[in-house]
Amino acid sequence: GAVVSQHPSWVICKSGTSVKIECRSLDFQATTMFWYRQFPKQSLMLMATSNEGSKATYEQGVEKDKFLINHASLTLSTLTVTSAHPEDSSFYICSARGGGNYEQYFGPGTRLTVT
Amino acid sequence: GIQVEQSPPDLILQEGANSTLRCNFSDSVNNLQWFHQNPWGQLINLFYIPSGTKQNGRLSATTVATERYSLLYISSSQTTDSGVYFCAVEPGTYKYIFGTGTRLKVLA
Numbered sequence: 493g494a495v496v497s498q499h500p501s502w503v504i505c506k507s508g509t510s511v512k513i514e515c516r517s518l519d520f521q522a523t524t525m526f527w528y529r530q531f532p533k534q535s536l537m538l539m540a541t542s543n544e545g546s547k548a549t550y551e552q553g554v555e556k557d558k559f560l561i562n563h564a565s566l567t568l569s570t571l572t573v574t575s576a577h578p579e580d581s582s583f584y585i586c587s588a589r590g591g592g593n594y595e596q597y598f599g600p601g602t603r604l605t606v607t
Numbered sequence: 608g609i610q611v612e613q614s615p616p617d618l619i620l621q622e623g624a625n626s627t628l629r630c631n632f633s634d635s636v637n638n639l640q641w642f643h644q645n646p647w648g649q650l651i652n653l654f655y656i657p658s659g660t661k662q663n664g665r666l667s668a669t670t671v672a673t674e675r676y677s678l679l680y681i682s683s684s685q686t687t688d689s690g691v692y693f694c695a696v697e698p699g700t701y702k703y704i705f706g707t708g709t710r711l712k713v714l715a
Contacts, residue, residue: 524701535707536705538704538705541702585650595638
């Protein structure tokens with residue numbers, strides 16, 4: 493149990509375009525989802541926290557107009573990188589928590605390359 | 608904010624060896640997890656261990672919350688144990704702060 497999927501697993505886009513990444517909890521209801529960013533050989537950095545049906549809470553330094561997060565249902569959260577630039581290239585990972593469980597379960601990640 | 612430091616940063620082992628990874632945190636925490644990030648980037652849950660000791664096969668973990676550290680023990684290491692090990696702590700803010708990571712390579 494406690495499986496989280498992400499789609500796509502990798503994406504290449506051109507500078508100036510937008511990219512949407514989906515995160516789904518497959519076998520539990522995720523009351524809270526988290527989005528992280530990881531640069532090569534570095535740790536995970538939390539970008540934002542989203543609760544179903546409410547606006548996401550962004551960490552300091554994360555542009556909320558660039559990284560749009562929607563948590564429309566208890567099993568789906570999306571991250572849209574708007575007007576992507578090469579510096580947005582990174583590994584984006586989502587996680588989910590729910591069902592009265594404090595553990596976080598992570599998706600497999602999405603590798604974004606902006607050319 | 609809370610600081611989470613892991614040691615050692617890098618570790619190379621011969622297959623079959625044992626190792627201890629450490630996670631130090633600078634403030635009290637409500638929750639703590641250990642993860643293994645495989646070469647493809649997937650984080651695998653190893654332990655949810657805000658306090659006490661747990662064991663799962665060749666792996667075990669101990670958290671001494673009052674002294675603000677956690678240990679992950681790997682016994683009889685295998686090449687498939689290679690990857691990066693992270694601890695993550697939640698200091699009462701409902702979100703995790705990740706440690707600096709330990710990069711482990713197990714040689715055949």
